Amino acid sequence: MRVATYPHPGRHVDRSAPSDRPIADVCMIVEGAYPYVSGGVSAWVHGLIRRQPDLRFCIVAILPEPPPPVAKYGGLPNLDALHHLYLSESYGSSGWRRPRSFDQAEFDKAADVFLRGGGLEELARVIRLLAPLVKARRTADLLDSTLAWNLVCDLYDREMPHESFLHFFWAWRALFGGLVATLSFPLPPARVYHTVSTGYAGLLAARAAVETGRPAIITEHGIYTNERRIEILQADWIVDTVDKGFAIDDPRRDLRDFWSAAFESYARACYEACAEVLTLHGANQSAQTLLGATPARMKIIPNGVDYQTLSRLPQASPDDPPTVALVGRVVPIKDIKTYLQAVRVLRDQVPGLNALVLGPTDEQPDYYQECKAMAAELGLSETVRFTGQINVAEYFPRIHVNVLTSVSESQPLSVLEAGAAAIPTVATDVGACREILFGRRDELPALGEGGTLTDVASPEQTAAAIAALLRDHDRRQRFGRAMQERVKRYYDLDLVDTAYSTIYHRHMDAPSLAAAAG
């Protein structure tokens, strides 16, 4: 794998024209994940590339600033290059002379319109206006010119003159800087651009579609704009200066609105630009539709698991020590603490209980230490075991019930993998868990329940559901069989791989829009 970085045009820059570089079949655009975070989207990206050996891939990894962290995944034979897009960069030098065809005032206005709630058309205008500057590699002082300063002042005066200007300035700079970085980053040539989220990754995919005329597709695991909105609402670093109280028609905007509007603009442009708007489960589609995704282009391709291998694994015998497992990273979103509390309740009801936590512990070491301390405090040192990163196939033959206590999920692979091995699951009612355990509405014939749903952060419910399954072997068997059949029918990796292969080849072979227009 070639690691190509484009940090600054003056140094270490691949100056070859895009046409000189090898053209990848698929350019995957990943934001803040692959190959630097394990599990989740990263694992999905890695697996997808690995299972499409006939295609050549490149990756654009979007990071806030250099240097990149330590990679959690090694190279793959068909992954040709890893490019880094740093949002703190401007991918151009500064200089006294700018191309005459560049009109900063017009560009600033267009960027403002786009950030305040534009879509693909507005983005295309921004790209067109910025093009002379990108071509001349003169984008470095775009943020620092007096014109840009006047823009931020005008924007502030118009939008939120009551806000802390200091906060507004940095918010604008982060947003505008990210926009400039994304739009001036040297785009690797590819036949298809595939983003795994909206946000900056979606913005880059939209830009690729506009600039190259090549198809862009998106596979959204969680709804990026929703997650950003929650993050922005919870952010203690944004000072509340507008108390809207209970007034729902207060026209004043605050910084949270400003951030949200920008991310929604990115999403709108991305959905409009993408030839395929894919997601893992139906619950996501309504959010996508709200932000302009066209139903005709929308499709569900769920996560897939290796059914052939997992379904052949032996099942835990009723005579084996009762064993439950939570498969996942030890991070707060998985709510391991609720799992531990449930195990504490369960231990008194189920003699000889073994409780496993199967997943990496190094992502948030502080949280891991907290969990270990909690387990010790609850007297679970002999019952609970944190294994770290393991091969689940080695553990499934010992597990009677799979558990998921996450506060948020998209389409958890752990539930599907356990299902393929005919292990029932007790899961919180988040993401696609209901769909996986109870089947989609269009499931014909209905396969029945594959597990039990509980409320979020409810150790008592979790413990009760696990206990019910551990005590009732027949029910466990019934749920396991239903899950196994459902995974075989809808979530088999081969089906997913075939679906992506078909999509990739269809778009790779399609003429570019510009060529088609010509």
Added chain:
Amino acid sequence: MAGIGFALERLYRSTSIADRAASFAHASVIAAGPCLLAVLCIWLISATINELEGKTTIAAFRALVIYSFALSFVVTAPIALVSTRLISDELHDLDVAAVPGIMLAGFVFSAVATVGFGTLLFGVALDLETSADVAAVANCTLIGLVWVACLFASVTRDYNSVTIFFAAGMLVAVVSVTLSYNWRPDLATMLWGFSVGLGVTLFGLLSRVIATFPFAVTSIVTPLRALWRASIGYWPIALGGLFGAIGAWVDKWVVWLSPFGTQIQNGLLHAPLYDSAMFVSYLVVIPAYAAFVLHLEVRFFRNYRLFYSSILEHATLAQIRAHGRRLRDETIASLTGITVPQLVICALVAASAPALVEVLDMQFRQVGTLRLGVIGAAFQFLFITCSSLTLYFDRRMVFLALQALFLVLNGGLTWALLPLGQTYLGLGFLAASAISAAVAYLALVRTLYRLDYLTFIANNPAVRIRRRAAKAL
């Protein structure tokens, strides 16, 4: 879930806005005060001693002291400015314990540099007796350390100490030089007598500095390294300080080396007609410097703090701009209010130059130089204040450019206008001061009118750091 939202907070927290330059800029302004006191001191020594017939000891002594002032000023200016900037940074970061170490490092660098250059000048270039040579180097080094101590004391805006100890030291110097000359009229004795006065100033200032920062220096290596690194990081300030110091003296050097200069003894050059007229001119603008320091204390600094604190306290843009307007308007009004009356005073002094020459026991042919010098000194005041004020807003490249401009103009115009003759000696200084003052004033006004843009973008350390990080890749 993929996403980069986590990065936003980090980007958002970067709120550092440059206001750490404030106490540093005080120092550069206050440096002009002791300089003027030194001029007064030399003039007093000349006035209190009646030279024995046929001897030129006083002339040589005066020339050596002037050499020492010039050399030490030039050598220590970059070190003193960079170390005071570093101290300002430490004070801004509330690391008070680091201050004595940096001061000590500043003294070490200054002492080494002054002894080195002093030995070259007095021991090698000039033909002095060994005793006079040693006394001159000691004298030069003490003056250098006094400069540095002055700046350190003024970082904490301890102006009274600077003025009191400098005045006391100079008074002791006048007395001890007079006594020593009457006891033994040779160069070495007079120089040591002068050093006694310098010692009073130096140790007085040190006592104030130590009282303000009563922290032990556990290692000298760390602050020496820090100062060295700062010299590289703040190179425009160091170079600007060097240019400024040379610029202040270059017109004298040009005249000394011209046909108007004379050689006293031991290879010492001076131009008594030019030098004394110029020194008297500097004394005339003392009221302007005093008024300016008063303005800094009473109005400027209050407005300056208001402007920056309003930003950090999350004011709206309208509020920030209102504070900026007030800072700008009051600064311009004060500069005008001080400079215009001072120019009137200078014009009156210039008009009454013939009478002044008689009162001060100067020669009538110095009238022209005195007139030009007095007006020039008023413009030089405006130049020094405007260029120093740019440092308050961390416009270090502007400061450097202004100092370079004055250096080139003062040297170049003084040299170019020498053919005009004795009457017009000083015209070069006047022209250089007037042009530089106009440019510095425009630069300052431009800075003040663009204060919000400079504060948030062009001059914002947080933005600069990111720009540097990008370039470093």
